[in-house]
Amino acid sequence: MENTKRYIGVFDSGIGGLTVVKSIVETMPDENILYFGDTAHVPYGTRSREQITEYVLNDVRFLSRFDLKAIVIACNTADAIAKDKVKELYPMPVFGVVDPASRKAADSTKNGKIGVIATNATVNSRAYNKEIAKYNADAEVLSVACPLLVPLVENGRFRKDDIVINTVLHEYLAPLREAGVDTLVLGCTHYPLLYDVISSMMPDVNIISSSVAAAEALRNGLEELGIFGEGACGERKYYVSDNAEYFEKTALVFMGDNLGGSVSHVEID
Numbered sequence: 001m002e003n004t005k006r007y008i009g010v011f012d013s014g015i016g017g018l019t020v021v022k023s024i025v026e027t028m029p030d031e032n033i034l035y036f037g038d039t040a041h042v043p044y045g046t047r048s049r050e051q052i053t054e055y056v057l058n059d060v061r062f063l064s065r066f067d068l069k070a071i072v073i074a075c076n077t078a079d080a081i082a083k084d085k086v087k088e089l090y091p092m093p094v095f096g097v098v099d100p101a102s103r104k105a106a107d108s109t110k111n112g113k114i115g116v117i118a119t120n121a122t123v124n125s126r127a128y129n130k131e132i133a134k135y136n137a138d139a140e141v142l143s144v145a146c147p148l149l150v151p152l153v154e155n156g157r158f159r160k161d162d163i164v165i166n167t168v169l170h171e172y173l174a175p176l177r178e179a180g181v182d183t184l185v186l187g188c189t190h191y192p193l194l195y196d197v198i199s200s201m202m203p204d205v206n207i208i209s210s211s212v213a214a215a216e217a218l219r220n221g222l223e224e225l226g227i228f229g230e231g232a233c234g235e236r237k238y239y240v241s242d243n244a245e246y247f248e249k250t251a252l253v254f255m256g257d258n259l260g261g262s263v264s265h266v267e268i269d
């Protein structure tokens with residue numbers, strides 16, 4: 001039984017969840033990862049709660065065909081909107097990105113002012129406000145929706161010398177700078193790629209990647225549950241609901257390395 005291959009099922013609206021996979025691989029390279037990217041329906045961040053929930057439940061239904069030991073919602077938008085529903089329907093450990101990043105932010109702030117940048121749906125859900133309040137009831141949370149960042153990052157506009165990303169970020173970050181936040185949560189899977197640009201604009205601010213925080217919390221969670229390393233042999237497989245070739249090509253930017261496994265197209269609707 002010990003040696004039966006088991007997977008961590010990781011899903012995202014598309015490609016951004018690969019920043020979470022990258023952090024998982026760095027933290028626990030032997031775990032088997034089964035990734036599903038709903039590339040046919042990306043982005044989730046501009047959609048309604050009902051639509052996001054429907055897509056998320058389809059994603060998990062697909063992953064649940066495999067022998068999973070845990071599910072990771074590697075998408076801030078999906079986690080913010082539908083984590084409770086996933087937990088209610090699937091009796092297995094469910095990990096996310098919002099809770100770990102909130103906890104880290106709450107622990108790290110000195111002046112109690114935390115900024116969050118995320119998609120429209122994540123900001124409107126107030127999920128970060130609620131989670132951060134659980135760990136630090138006095139923290140002031142200022143959230144800014146940044147709808148232009150996902151398409152810009154996917155189009156390669158994330159480098160430090162790129163005038164477009166600099167201009168857009170300058171505007172999005174202005175209210176956070178004015179408010180004097182000392183901690184900033186990158187509350188979207190795409191934003192770790194913007195780390196260099198953002199830290200050059202906010203050099204004294206502690207920047208928290210929800211992708212890195214998620215991998216750390218996953219490792220702790222698996223250890224606590226006694227399933228860390230169980231059925232693990234470092235296998236990785238990727239499934240997408242749209243063009244596999246496009247995913248494979250763009251994936252390298254998000255993973256910073258090769259995917260370490262095959263990509264297949266799958267119909268899940």
Ligand code: DGL
Pocket residue numbers: 012013014016017042043044045046074075076077078119122150187188189190
């Ligand atoms: N993965 C999403 C998130 O972290 C960003 C892309 C989307 O809007 O679907 O919020």
